[in-house]
Amino acid sequence: MVDKSIENFECGHRACGGCGAATAVRMILKGAGEDVIVVSPTGCLEVFTTPYPETAWKVPWIHSLFENAAAVASGIEASLKRQGRSEKVLVIGGDGATVDIGMLCLSGAFERNHDITYICYDNEAYMNTGIQRSGATPFDASTSTSPAGSCSMGNKHAKKDVPAILAAHGSPYVATASLSYPTDLMKKVETAVNTPGATYIQIHAPCCTGWGFEGDQTVAVGKLAIETGLWVNYEMVDGVLRKAKKVKRKPVEEYLSVQKRFRHLFKPKRNEEEIAKIQAIADANAAKFGIDI
Amino acid sequence: MKEILEGSHAVAEAVRLCRPQVVSAYPITPQTHIVEALASMVADCKLDAEYICVESEFSALSACIGASTAGSRTYSATTSQGLALMYEVCFNAAGMRLPIVMTIANRAMSAPLSIWNDQQDSISLRDSGWIQLYAEDNQEALDLHLLAYRVCEDHDILLPAFVCFDGFILSHTYEPVDMPTQEEVDAYLPAFNPYQRLDAKDPISFGMYATPDYYMEFRYENQRAMLRAKEAIVRYGTLFKEQFGRDYSGLIEGYELEDAEIALVAMGSICGTVKDAIDEMRKDGIKVGLLKIRCFRPFPDEEIAAALAHVKTVAILDKNVSLGSKGAVGLEIKDALYGSSIAVYDYILGLGGRDIRKKDIRAITKLAEQGSGDMFYGLREELL
Amino acid sequence: MPLNIGCTARPGRGRDNKTGSWRVFYPIFTEETCTGCEICVLLCPEGCIEKKGEKKYVPDLDYCKGCGLCAEECPGDAITMEKEEK
Numbered sequence: 061m062v063d064k065s066i067e068n069f070e071c072g073h074r075a076c077g078g079c080g081a082a083t084a085v086r087m088i089l090k091g092a093g094e095d096v097i098v099v100s101p102t103g104c105l106e107v108f109t110t111p112y113p114e115t116a117w118k119v120p121w122i123h124s125l126f127e128n129a130a131a132v133a134s135g136i137e138a139s140l141k142r143q144g145r146s147e148k149v150l151v152i153g154g155d156g157a158t159v160d161i162g163m164l165c166l167s168g169a170f171e172r173n174h175d176i177t178y179i180c181y182d183n184e185a186y187m188n189t190g191i192q193r194s195g196a197t198p199f200d201a202s203t204s205t206s207p208a209g210s211c212s213m214g215n216k217h218a219k220k221d222v223p224a225i226l227a228a229h230g231s232p233y234v235a236t237a238s239l240s241y242p243t244d245l246m247k248k249v250e251t252a253v254n255t256p257g258a259t260y261i262q263i264h265a266p267c268c269t270g271w272g273f274e275g276d277q278t279v280a281v282g283k284l285a286i287e288t289g290l291w292v293n294y295e296m297v298d299g300v301l302r303k304a305k306k307v308k309r310k311p312v313e314e315y316l317s318v319q320k321r322f323r324h325l326f327k328p329k330r331n332e333e334e335i336a337k338i339q340a341i342a343d344a345n346a347a348k349f350g351i352d353i
Numbered sequence: 354m355k356e357i358l359e360g361s362h363a364v365a366e367a368v369r370l371c372r373p374q375v376v377s378a379y380p381i382t383p384q385t386h387i388v389e390a391l392a393s394m395v396a397d398c399k400l401d402a403e404y405i406c407v408e409s410e411f412s413a414l415s416a417c418i419g420a421s422t423a424g425s426r427t428y429s430a431t432t433s434q435g436l437a438l439m440y441e442v443c444f445n446a447a448g449m450r451l452p453i454v455m456t457i458a459n460r461a462m463s464a465p466l467s468i469w470n471d472q473q474d475s476i477s478l479r480d481s482g483w484i485q486l487y488a489e490d491n492q493e494a495l496d497l498h499l500l501a502y503r504v505c506e507d508h509d510i511l512l513p514a515f516v517c518f519d520g521f522i523l524s525h526t527y528e529p530v531d532m533p534t535q536e537e538v539d540a541y542l543p544a545f546n547p548y549q550r551l552d553a554k555d556p557i558s559f560g561m562y563a564t565p566d567y568y569m570e571f572r573y574e575n576q577r578a579m580l581r582a583k584e585a586i587v588r589y590g591t592l593f594k595e596q597f598g599r600d601y602s603g604l605i606e607g608y609e610l611e612d613a614e615i616a617l618v619a620m621g622s623i624c625g626t627v628k629d630a631i632d633e634m635r636k637d638g639i640k641v642g643l644l645k646i647r648c649f650r651p652f653p654d655e656e657i658a659a660a661l662a663h664v665k666t667v668a669i670l671d672k673n674v675s676l677g678s679k680g681a682v683g684l685e686i687k688d689a690l691y692g693s694s695i696a697v698y699d700y701i702l703g704l705g706g707r708d709i710r711k712k713d714i715r716a717i718t719k720l721a722e723q724g725s726g727d728m729f730y731g732l733r734e735e736l737l
Numbered sequence: 738m739p740l741n742i743g744c745t746a747r748p749g750r751g752r753d754n755k756t757g758s759w760r761v762f763y764p765i766f767t768e769e770t771c772t773g774c775e776i777c778v779l780l781c782p783e784g785c786i787e788k789k790g791e792k793k794y795v796p797d798l799d800y801c802k803g804c805g806l807c808a809e810e811c812p813g814d815a816i817t818m819e820k821e822e823k
Contacts, residue, residue: 070751071785077804082782097551112567113746114753115558120551123560128415135419138403142374147553168408242779276805450743561744
């Protein structure tokens with residue numbers, strides 16, 4: 061059972077008001093329990109929690125580099141094993157560190173099946189450096205390196221499917237979650253840390269600053285992603301899809317239209333063709349995961 | 354006990370005797386025989402360690418950072434391109450003050466690709482905050498691993514170290530070595546006692562970032578630890594001598610240097626050839642000696658200035674080049690001797706495995722005598 | 738205070754940074770309409786809302802950044818945001 065009273069994330073951190081990552085991390089730490097060591101790659105989370113000497117972490121925590129969190133976690137796990145210690149090793153990193161620059165170390169750690177849990181809080185761009193595109197940025201999102209312009213509709217590529225990649229490594233437990241569904245999120249974290257081997261959770265963590273909405277809308281935006289089928293919460297056990305959250309789907313524009321990163325799809329005029337492409341992504345998700353009620 | 358071993362196997366045995374708890378390495382020529390030997394030891398329960406077969410050198414050292422921070426003695430080995438891939442991890446490990454020991458089987462840097470020896474790889478990491486020790490022969494390579502762990506893990510030091518030995522020239526050469534027993538090594542090297550560690554019972558945040566209000570002081574502390582390492586190497590080198598009889602109490606070593614007029618300065622296996630060449634030149638009445646640098650980082654500038662104070666000419670044998678400038682050792686020596694009247698010449702040689710023979714040492718000595726230096730030595734002019 | 742070797746720190750000093758100064762709006766909690774669901778406690782990015790009694794939840798205004806997430810998500814509309822008087 062998840063102990064919701066666990067509070068291992070200290071006030072005083074420097075995240076933006078309404079930060080999805082901060083909200084998600086508080087939930088992650090409740091799901092993970094007290095006996096945990098956290099590794100964070102470079103990124104927003106690392107920076108807003110640990111300006112020397114003020115740490116927000118009340119659990120042991122380590123940051124080494126941007127791209128090596130999974131390798132650092134591998135070393136910690138090996139050391140703990142050798143010492144006969146019980147702590148769970150948990151990586152909490154952003155999408156850039158996970159799906160792009162850290163992919164080599166991530167793949168290695170999962171191939172070796174270290175007993176670690178890797179959690180990616182996915183805010184779909186490099187937020188710490190100023191909202192640049194990552195491999196997790198969704199199709200057509202305008203970022204500072206995939207800007208919408210007179211001859212661009214923003215990001216040209218679909219999100220990299222890292223959960224599938226890690227499931228293909230033989231991971232015993234891969235899941236997606238959303239901070240807008242806290243009970244599900246915490247339970248999945250608890251399951252992941254208590255499943256032996258390398259487990260992975262990708263958490264949809266809306267970023268008010270990067271996506272362009274007010275900080276009080278973080279949870280609402282997250283819910284819309286689920287309700288439109290653009291984000292699917294599911295679990296894969298030993299590579300087999302076990303559970304996907306079913307929804308009565310809303311049109312994607314309900315999600316897109318509340319975020320400045322998709323504003324170019326609606327202004328100066330509504331771009332039916334592009335919105336249809338994104339609707340097709342949601343439709344494909346719905347078919348793949350069987351989420352339609 | 355005397356054994357005849359390949360250099361890599363002598364190093365692997367030394368590492369085993371140091372009881373690392375986590376070994377993390379990626380294979381690369383000419384380092385492979387070391388890590389293969391260690392993997393075999395783990396497979397045969399002769400080494401009680403976790404051996405992590407990582408997917409790159411970058412991860413090899415990153416895993417060492419994790420394991421070291423979690424409280425284990427860690428070891429890795431690499432060379433050349435592998436070390437270059439570790440570049441940012443090297444700086445990170447030193448800044449985090451982790452006493453990781455890593456063997457470097459020195460090899461040239463690409464391009465062009467070369468698997469053969471020079472010292473460009475480790476020299477290029479000279480600013481990374483790692484102690485750098487260079488071995489002349491396999492006995493020294495073996496012994497320096499014990500010394501490195503002893504120095505690095507001192508809570509007054511807490512720095513990582515490279516133990517460098519020349520790829521192929523030493524790593525793949527069989528030499529007799531005196532192998533200490535486990536009891537002897539245990540008596541010299543205490544069990545790993547981490548200064549601080551990741552522990553749920555006493556949560557500490559590692560690897561925080563430093564604003565401009567703090568960063569410079571952290572770098573200064575790294576520098577001070579590096580300078581303290583000089584004294585620690587002397588102290589633990591002396592302790593080593595008392596226990597094992599082999600003398601590593603000096604950061605540098607002289608050979609026929611006391612009355613020399615010309616001093617050759619070198620690091621690594623070339624020192625053996627230089628000594629033989631000196632013996633011959635001495636017979637011809639040439640007053641030449643060797644100053645061997647065992648410890649390149651921290652750099653023993655004062656010790657070198659004192660040891661060379663009486664000579665007229667210095668010739669540095671640099672198996673590396675800082676392109677656009679000079680050899681790295683040459684630059685350091687010129688700095689150490691600044692203001693003296695000693696003539697100092699730098700010779701870039703032996704790059705990418707180009708053989709250095711006694712006659713080359715003799716030729717360089719002659720060039721230095723003639724006042725000709727700061728050059729690549731031994732170029733094939735017909736190719737240029 | 739000498740530096741901690743390797744740029745490390747134990748918990749404690751994190752609370753030195755009083756993020757309440759960022760706030761433009763502050764939350765007012767009404768006990769009458771509170772359902773006691775604690776979603777505010779769970780969702781607060783700061784973790785600065787504390788249960789002080791049955792249906793009595795109090796934000797630590799030293800840290801509350803005034804993001805309004807708690808007010809937005811409160812199922813009983815028991816939290817309202819008021820402009821800070823400075």
